[in-house]
Amino acid sequence: MTSPAAAPSPSSATDVREQAEAHLRALVGRDDAVLREDQWSAIEALAVDRRRALVVQRTGWGKSAVYFVATLLLRGQGAGPTVIVSPLLALMRNQIAAAERAGIRAVTINSTNIEDWEPTHQAIRDGEVDVLLVSPERLNNPGFRDEVLPKLAATCGLLVVDEAHCISDWGHDFRPDYRRIRTLLAELPDGIPVLATTATANERVTADVAEQLGPLGQQVLVLRGSLDRESLRLGVVRLRTAEQRLAWLADHLAEQPGSGIVYCLTVAATQEIADYLRSRGHDVAAYSGQTDTTERQALEQDLAAGRVKALVATSALGMGFDATLGFVVNMGAPASPVAYYQQVGRAGRGTDEAVVVLLPATEDRDIWNYFASLAFPREELVRQTLDALAAEGRPMSTAALETRVELTRTRLETMLKVLDVDGAVRRVRGGWESTGQEWSYDAERYRRVSEAREREQQAMLDYIATDRCRMRFLRDQLDDPEAADCGRCDNCGGLDLSTEVSAAALEEAGARLSRPGVVVEPRKMWPTALANLGIDLKGKIKDGASEGRAVARLTDLGHGQALRELFAPGTPDGPVPVPLVRAVVEVLEEWRPQVDAIVVVESATRPTLTSDLASGLSRYLKVPVVGTWAVVDPDVAPGQGAMNSAQRVAAVGRRSALHADVPEGARVLLVDDRSDTGWSLTLAARALRRAGAAEVLPLVLAVTG
Incomplete structure (x- = not known):
């Protein structure tokens, strides 16, 4: 095991600070750069005292400068490389670029560069790496955990945990992979300094992270600074309908300074809003966790360089994205003020003024509840x-x-x-x-975490409604003892946001949102290990459905609202509402499916809705309803098994069977009220194909997601 280099004597601290500031100047490329006292306190704790420290400072404070300067000092003393645990690829790319400016040799190991892993490991062994950035997911990869991690723990000179609030399940962005860091901390040799950093931690999260960082008998240095963001001007625009919010964005996006981010709560919303804004002449692009990695990198570069006005993004464009942005607009509110503070922190770096606008929506709470349903089982x-x-x-x-x-x-x-x-x-x-x-x-503990999430949601609603200073409100939520009125937000009088929307934008937004039609992609592969459930299905689905259509997603801004109301618990069964009848007709006119017969998926909860939909389609298309995908085992509850594909296939297979007289070679329109997993449609289509249908085209009112 490599022993850590001896710490410098206290008398050399002044010399160390001079070296640190020389490194800082190289890092930022300015001859007049000097460390602030709080930055030096953190660097001294790491490079002189070899302590563990937690730094809770606002975005843009210079946390990366602390660990890069400390790295150069420690490497100069003969220490091993710095290991930085970093949650996002965008953050890694920014940090590597920053490190290279100061002559720091930085590399990364993540899921996108598998071919570089072995050369990187060899470079580390050869002493050619100063900084290794790893994702938290790597820490629990068996090969990395068992073969690489012990060596890193034994030889690293500094461990950095970026976005450290992710360690705590009290934090707004808890990630279980981060908990593996506890093991890494326990395996570090004595005298290896540790730095944890975050911009979003209240007192409870700070105390939790500090407790996890601290070895027995050693107190962690906690540096908490003011969380004010002096460049940000916060405001809320409350509009009643989705059409008004979309029209406001189209009318006022060009007025926002520079380039920025339009945050959305769902992937579907990013695509829908970006498409609409482009139709209104705005240079924007959609960005989410589903965006291809190469495209994401190109979009990040375009945004940082000002080549696009905005990226319409989910929170996948989040922590650590470092660029000079003039605005952030949220189309829908995040589930907590702390998460919101994290997102608005993307704006205002390197600029004296940035505008932050929140356009809350009534459906926000439905989306919050969905994500809350993903809590610990x-x-x-x-x-x-x-x-x-x-x-x-x-x-x-x-x-x-x-x-x-x-x-x-x-x-x-x-x-x-x-x-x-x-x-x-x-x-x-x-x-x-x-x-x-x-x-x-x-x-x-899980109950208390759930209750904390509920309090955060209420606090977000309070933020929207407050007539107090908005920045002070956010800082209070983060337990900032220096919280004070900012004088810059809409409530303080420093920002005047118009609620006006033009008739043209409103008309086009309404037309866009009322335009029905979502492609329903067929399932292509059977779930793995169905044999464990006694089901002899595997591999590629060869006799499934063709591409189908839905009126809308339940999360969509337009028809999504009507569909959410239709399928809400307590809504009585009945015929298809007239506006949705018109939407179905529009879908059919654009799609124009060539069909010879209709089969309806029987519903135990909405039999009137599904039979009315099928009979109406029969009259409109002038083709007969020839049968049903019928419920044959009512003991299998509707939706049973929907939590995963294998369980759902098994449940649908027990619950339903085909009762239909299918003409040989018929093209069948398979009709259902909604599709959540796609497996009912898949199994029904398979049964229809085996009964002689040449093609099966699904049509549903709503799809989940």
Whole structure:
């Protein structure tokens, strides 16, 4: 094991500061750059005292300068490379570029550069790397965890945990992969300094992170500064309808200074809004976690260089994105003021003034509730997972576990990561295995976390409604002791936001939102490990549906609202509402499917709705309804198994069967009220194809997502 270099004597601290400021000047490219006292306090703790420190400072304060300068000082003393755990690829790319300006040799290991991993490992062994950036997901990769991580822990000179609020499940952006950092911290040799940084931590999160950072008997240095963002001018524009909000954005986007970000709560909204804004002559592009990696990099560069007016983005364009942006507009409110503060912090770096506008929507709370439903699962589901792994006695893939536990892939993987850190399971090559260790379900903590989320949602509603200073409100939510009225926001009188929208923009926004039609892509592959459920289906789906259509997504801005109301709990069954009848007709006129017969998916909850839809389509298309995808086992509840694909295929296969007289070679329109997973349509289409249908084209009112 490599021993850390000896710390410099206290008398050399002045010399170290001079060296630090020389490094800072190289980093920022300015001969007059000097460290602020709080920056020097952090650097001194790391490079002189070899301590652990938590820095909670506003965006743009210069946290990256602290760890890059500390890296250069420690490397000069013979220390090993700095390891930075960083959550986003955009952040990594920015940090590597910044490091290179100061002559720091920085590399990254992440999911997009697998071919570079072995050369990078060799460069580290050869002492040719000063900074290694890794994603938190790498920390739980079996090969990296077992082969690379121990060596890094033994030889690194400084460990940096960026966006450290992710460690805490009290933070707005808790990530289970970050919990693996606890293990890394425990394996560090004595005398290796650690720095954790974040711009968004209240007192509870700060205390939680500091406790996790601190080795026994050593106090963590906590540096909390003012969270005021002097360049930001915050405002809220409250408009009643989605058409008005979209029209406002089209009318007022060009007035915003420079380039910026339009944040949305869903991927669908980014695409819909970007398309509309382009039709109004604005140079914008959509950006989300579903955007191709190469395209994301190009879009980030275009935004930073001012080649586009805005990226219409989800929170995937988030932490650490470093560019001089003149504005941030939120089309819909995030679920907490702390998350909102994180997003608005993208604006105002390197500029004296930036405008921040929130356009809240009534459907925001529906989206918050959806994401809240992805919280840590109930105890019986956790126990079911642990029992399945213990009974198997060998590694199981996530896909195989899906056949045993009714959870979505995302929730199952998140739960397994938490159980891994808790010691109950272990990720290995080939999947997950039980460790046999006892595990207790901390129901009280999960309840308190859930209650904290509910309080945050209410606080966000209070922010929207407040007549107080908006920046002070956000700083209070972050427990900033220096919070004071800013004098710059709309409530302080420093920002005047018009609520006017032009008739032309409103008309076009209304036309855009009322335009129905969403492509329903067919399922192409059967879920893995269906054999575990006694189902002999695997590989490519060869007898499924063709591309279909829906009126809208439930999350859409236009018809989505009417569909959310139609499918809301408590809404009585009935015929298709007239506005949706017109929307269906519009979809058919654009789509023009060539069909010979109709089969309707039977509904136990909305039989009138589905039968009315099918009979209306029969009259309009002048083709007969020839049967149903019928409920044959009512003991299988509607929606059962919908948490993951394998469970849903099994449930649909038990619940339904084809009762229809299908003409040989017929093109069949398969009609349903809504599609959540697509598996009912897939299995119904398979049955129709086996009954002689040449093609099956699904038509539904709504799709989820």
